[in-house]
Amino acid sequence: MAADPDCLFCKIVAGQIPSTRVYEDERTIAFMDINPGTRGHLLVIPREHAKDLLEIDPEDLAACARTAQLLAQRAKDKLNADGINLINSCGPKAWQTVFHFHIHVIPRYDGDPLRLPWQPAPGDRDEIAQAAELLSA
Template sequence: MDCLFCAIVAGDVPSTRVYEDERTYAFMDISPATEGHLIVVPKRHSRDILEIAEEDLAAVAATGKRMAQRVTDVLGADGVNLLNNRGEHAWQTVFHFHLHVIPRYADTSRDTMQLPWIPAPGDGDAIRATGARLAV
C-alpha cells in the first residue's frame, strides 16, 4: 500500500507528532490553514468516512475533541473547525480517513481562512423534498 498517512504513522515519513494513543495519531499539517492546524488519523488504514470502522471513527472523534481543547487552551483559539473531506470533489487529497483540527482566531493576522460558500436561505420545498428522500 502506498499511503502517505500510513507511512507517517509507521514513522517512515517524518511528522511533527502532537498526540498518539492505541488507535490514533495526531500531527501538524504541513500546509496549515491557520496557526496550530493539525490532523488526526486512525492508525489502521481506511480510505474515507464510508470505510472507517465505527470504533476507529469514535477514537478519531475523541482525539479530535482532545486536540480542539488543546489548541483552545494552549494557543488561545477563539473557535475550532473539525473538517473531514470525503472524495476528490470534496477536496480529499490523501485517501486515508483524516480529521482536520483547525484553530480559528478573531485576530485576522493569525487567521485568513474564509467560508468556502456564503450561507443563504435555500428553497424550503426543495429542502423538505431532499430531507424526505434522505430520511431513514
C-alpha cells in the same frame, strides 16, 4: 494492522515519513499539518488504513472523534484559539486529497484570513514546531 504501502499517512504511522506528532494512542495519531490553514492546524488519523469516512471502522471513527475533541480543547487552552473547525473531506469533490481517513483540527482566530476551502501552501516550520510543542504538553 492493515496498511496501504502507497498511502502517505500509512507511511507516517509506520515512521517511514517524518511528522510532528502531538498525540498518539492505541487507535489514533495526531500530527501537525505541513500546509496549515491557521496556526496550530493538525490532522487526526486512525492507525488502521481506511480510505475515507465511508470505509472507516466505527470504533476507529469514534477514537478519532475523541482525539479531535481533546486537541480542539488544547488548541483553545494553549493557543488561545477563538474557535475550532473540525473538517473531514470524503471524496475528491469534497476536497479530499489524501485517501486515508483524517480529521482536520483547525484553530480559528479573530481576524484570521482563512476561507474554506483554503489553498494549501507550505507553512513556517518554526511556527509549526512552536504550536506542536504547546499542543503536545
